[in-house]
Amino acid sequence: MNRRQFLASTSAITLAAGLGLGAGQSARAAESEAVLVLSSSEVGAPNQDPIRASLLNTAAYLIYDRLVEQDVDQSYHPHLAESWETSADGMSWTFKLRQGVRFHDGEPFNAATVTWWIAKYRGSVNDYLTDAIDHAEAVDEHTVRFVMKRAEPNLIYNLASSFMGIPSPKSYDAAGDSYGVNEAIGTGPYKLESLVVGQETVLVANEDYAWGSDLSENKGAPYIKRLSLREIPDASTAFLELKTGGVGMLLGVPDEFLPQMQADKNIGFRSLPGFGVTYLMFNSKSEPFSDMALRQATALAIDQSAILKSVFSGVGLEAHQFLISSLAESKVEPKFEIRYDIAKANELLDKAGWARGSDGIRAKDGKALKIKLSTQSETEFRRTGEIVQAQLKALGMDVEIVTFDSSTIRDHLKKGEHQLAVRHYDWNNADILDWFYSSKNIPYPNSTMWDDPKSQELHDIAMHQSKTGDERVANFLHYHERLLSQFAFVPVHEPLQNVAFNNTLLEVPEKVRGPQLTQPTFVDMKTVA
Amino acid sequence: MLAFTLKRLLLLLPVFFVVSLVVFLIIHLVPGDPIDNLLRPGASPAQRLQIAAKYGLDRGLAEQYFVWMGRLLTGDLGTSIVQGRPVSALIAQNLPYSLQLGAAALLFSALVGIVAGVVAASFQGTRLDDGITGVILLGSTVPSFFLGLLLILVFAVWLGWVPISGARGWSSLILPVLATGLGGIALVARVTRIAMVETARQDFVMLLHAKGLSPLVIQLRHVLRHAMVPVVTILSLRIGWILGGTVTVEYVFARPGLGSLLIRALNQRDYPLVQGCLLMLAMAVILGTLMGDVVQAAMDPRQREARS
Numbered sequence: 001m002n003r004r005q006f007l008a009s010t011s012a013i014t015l016a017a018g019l020g021l022g023a024g025q026s027a028r029a030a031e032s033e034a035v036l037v038l039s040s041s042e043v044g045a046p047n048q049d050p051i052r053a054s055l056l057n058t059a060a061y062l063i064y065d066r067l068v069e070q071d072v073d074q075s076y077h078p079h080l081a082e083s084w085e086t087s088a089d090g091m092s093w094t095f096k097l098r099q100g101v102r103f104h105d106g107e108p109f110n111a112a113t114v115t116w117w118i119a120k121y122r123g124s125v126n127d128y129l130t131d132a133i134d135h136a137e138a139v140d141e142h143t144v145r146f147v148m149k150r151a152e153p154n155l156i157y158n159l160a161s162s163f164m165g166i167p168s169p170k171s172y173d174a175a176g177d178s179y180g181v182n183e184a185i186g187t188g189p190y191k192l193e194s195l196v197v198g199q200e201t202v203l204v205a206n207e208d209y210a211w212g213s214d215l216s217e218n219k220g221a222p223y224i225k226r227l228s229l230r231e232i233p234d235a236s237t238a239f240l241e242l243k244t245g246g247v248g249m250l251l252g253v254p255d256e257f258l259p260q261m262q263a264d265k266n267i268g269f270r271s272l273p274g275f276g277v278t279y280l281m282f283n284s285k286s287e288p289f290s291d292m293a294l295r296q297a298t299a300l301a302i303d304q305s306a307i308l309k310s311v312f313s314g315v316g317l318e319a320h321q322f323l324i325s326s327l328a329e330s331k332v333e334p335k336f337e338i339r340y341d342i343a344k345a346n347e348l349l350d351k352a353g354w355a356r357g358s359d360g361i362r363a364k365d366g367k368a369l370k371i372k373l374s375t376q377s378e379t380e381f382r383r384t385g386e387i388v389q390a391q392l393k394a395l396g397m398d399v400e401i402v403t404f405d406s407s408t409i410r411d412h413l414k415k416g417e418h419q420l421a422v423r424h425y426d427w428n429n430a431d432i433l434d435w436f437y438s439s440k441n442i443p444y445p446n447s448t449m450w451d452d453p454k455s456q457e458l459h460d461i462a463m464h465q466s467k468t469g470d471e472r473v474a475n476f477l478h479y480h481e482r483l484l485s486q487f488a489f490v491p492v493h494e495p496l497q498n499v500a501f502n503n504t505l506l507e508v509p510e511k512v513r514g515p516q517l518t519q520p521t522f523v524d525m526k527t528v529a
Numbered sequence: 530m531l532a533f534t535l536k537r538l539l540l541l542l543p544v545f546f547v548v549s550l551v552v553f554l555i556i557h558l559v560p561g562d563p564i565d566n567l568l569r570p571g572a573s574p575a576q577r578l579q580i581a582a583k584y585g586l587d588r589g590l591a592e593q594y595f596v597w598m599g600r601l602l603t604g605d606l607g608t609s610i611v612q613g614r615p616v617s618a619l620i621a622q623n624l625p626y627s628l629q630l631g632a633a634a635l636l637f638s639a640l641v642g643i644v645a646g647v648v649a650a651s652f653q654g655t656r657l658d659d660g661i662t663g664v665i666l667l668g669s670t671v672p673s674f675f676l677g678l679l680l681i682l683v684f685a686v687w688l689g690w691v692p693i694s695g696a697r698g699w700s701s702l703i704l705p706v707l708a709t710g711l712g713g714i715a716l717v718a719r720v721t722r723i724a725m726v727e728t729a730r731q732d733f734v735m736l737l738h739a740k741g742l743s744p745l746v747i748q749l750r751h752v753l754r755h756a757m758v759p760v761v762t763i764l765s766l767r768i769g770w771i772l773g774g775t776v777t778v779e780y781v782f783a784r785p786g787l788g789s790l791l792i793r794a795l796n797q798r799d800y801p802l803v804q805g806c807l808l809m810l811a812m813a814v815i816l817g818t819l820m821g822d823v824v825q826a827a828m829d830p831r832q833r834e835a836r837s
Contacts, residue, residue: 044793046612054567197612198793199785232783236678237694240686246693407561407798
């Protein structure tokens with residue numbers, strides 16, 4: 001091949017590749033279209049199959065409807081189930097189903113759909129959502145009863161999950177393993193047009209929709225006719241897209257960009273209560289945090305208000321207990337709340353025999369109080385770690401920070417190599433306590449290695465012996481208070497969920513309904529005329 | 530020439546085995562595993578075991594390697610743990626985007642680099658030469674992700690000429706091509722300049738000058754032709770490098786491609802997908818090198834004789 005041929009072939013490759021890719025781009029309808037950026041936690045969702053997926057994105061809330069919807073105050077509201085009742089012993093649940101509902105493929109939604117659907121979860125990765133149900137039976141065309149294996153008041157929470165969207169049995173069974181990638185058929189206000197994993201999910205309005213939930217003003221077809229949900233992993237790029245109107249909304253706003261966004265008059269905000277808590281995790285199996293006095297002193301030396309101010313620019317709430325503040329189980333007795341009290345923290349360590357050396361660092365039996373703080377490389381984790389380091393220095397603790405990426409830190413925790421770690425969870429249910437503190441979950445996710453018989457007894461009552469919702473709240477409160485009394489963790493911060501939108505493009509209802517920005521609000525959103 | 534190429538291809542086999550072993554070990558020895566990414570609060574430890582068994586992650590590392598290798602030899606790259614789809618299908622879906630970006634960036638750096646090199650060589654020792662050398666040196670030292678953000682700010686945010694991110698037609702290719710290709714310009718320009726200067730000193734060029742040919746004709750028709758041998762070699766070598774270089778650029782511009790796929794797979798510790806992507810990138814580098822050798826041998830028979 002000579003020089004000319006070589007250069008010609010390179011150009012040909014470029015041109016061919018470009019034409020091949022360019023041909024698929026269709027002109028977008030300018031009318032009533034919105035482009036949104038998904039939050040980073042939803043990036044890479046591989047399909048829209050609620051039964052078999054372990055990660056879904058916001059599209060799942062729009063393609064599918066659920067039996068019930070949860071509101072921002074964690075209350076439950078009818079949707080495909082018009083009403084429901086539970087037997088006194090909690091062993092059966094009866095749902096009256098909404099009539100006249102049809103799937104995107106024209107199939108009717110009825111009691112037979114629900115019995116088929118519940119059975120589908122058996123053996124799937126989401127089996128846990130329905131494992132308290134023995135079976136579902138159709139009472140009549142529009143009434144279905146769940147016969148329970150055990151009482152489970154938390155079933156109502158599971159039913160409102162995005163993983164309990166109801167797909168069309170006919171399409172689901174016909175598509176087999178490929179369901180959810182090229183085709184996803186629900187009864188929801190939007191239909192799936194295309195899904196490119198890691199790039200974009202495109203939805204179009206379901207014009208036949210007429211069964212909007214109690215939480216939406218609009219009960220019919222959505223106002224925005226076409227929705228593109230884009231995945232932009234780099235926060236700076238996403239921010240610039242919003243600023244220049246390339247996209248209409250960011251479903252997750254990194255705290256570090258808030259001040260810049262607030263200064264822009266074209267950017268509007270909706271803030272929802274927190275969906276998770278940032279906290280410090282101890283390793284209670286190894287020294288020095290196997291000693292409760294050390295855990296308590298550390299907890300009392302953390303000043304949540306300083307962290308809120310310096311790391312999170314004052315956005316969000318100070319956390320003084322483990323659960324998000326909209327949950328009833330977070331309302332522990334004030335005496336159990338963990339609050340900054342450096343005098344008491346110092347007193348505890350003095351009493352325990354940890355004397356300060358000339359460098360201000362405490363020591364006992366010739367051993368200096370040196371600990372390793374494990375944190376993640378993301379800005380908010382790293383900065384929280386730095387402030388914690390400074391605050392613990394005031395207590396006489398010499399803290400060295402070790403930084404990991406989000407996957408590596410899990411491995412580190414599993415091996416029990418940590419002493420203290422900055423952690424964050426996102427979950428709006430009190431059973432997160434089971435996940436992190438049940439002795440059955442040692443070494444991961446219970447990397448606190450929490451193994452306290454009294455806690456476990458209260459855990460078992462809360463998780464398995466609660467018959468009604470109220471009973472469950474009371475039982476979880478006891479369990480939660482026990483963990484607080486033992487200083488099993490240090491609560492630090494409860495971030496708000498911030499949604500930012502370009503107000504020259506989108507109109508967003510003042511009040512967002514639902515624990516996150518999902519279907520009830522999406523169907524009420526409009527494009528700016 | 531055919532024998533030379535075949536011999537080179539045969540040499541690739543042991544290289545392929547070594548690369549496959551390294552690729553496999555790299556991701557398996559990194560802490561973290563895909564199961565944690567598949568489980569959410571609420572899932573049970575039994576489900577962990579179920580997933581591990583399903584993807585063979587409960588077997589020993591050596592056994593996992595041989596199973597993977599066995600499949601690889603039949604052309605099966607395995608199934609993505611997170612996406613549940615064949616790795617080869619995912620790569621096939623994303624590779625064209627990276628090839629498009631890579632080829633355009635290569636072409637861009639080749640054209641600009643060669644022109645800059647020729648101009649610098651033609652005005653050797655002048656301020657123009659110093660200026661070109663300085664600018665391209667500066668350009669080559671800026672990391673591509675930073676350059677990417679800088680380009681976004683200037684051309685997309687301030688001037689509003691091109692889209693910021695995504696892959697929607699030709700206009701969204703411009704900034705990623707600039708970010709990927711700018712670094713290569715310096716290299717191509719430097720090699721072109723040196724080769725031009727050295728060729729210009731050779732006897733046959735003196736002869737051409739003595740014959741009274743115009744300096745421009747000598748420079749473009751004769752000197753440039755000879756100077757192209759090392760330039761084409763460098764460009765061939767850059768094929769693999771440039772595909773690897775698209776990783777960060779694709780991330781910044783939220784562009785589909787092998788790089789975006791790899792970063793996502795790495796974050797999710799999706800072993801088969803990471804292995805597939807890394808193998809593709811490694812093979813691109815190896816094949817680029819082979820192509821460099823072959824092209825060089827084709828253009829300069831002395832090389833072929835010396836190395837066969």
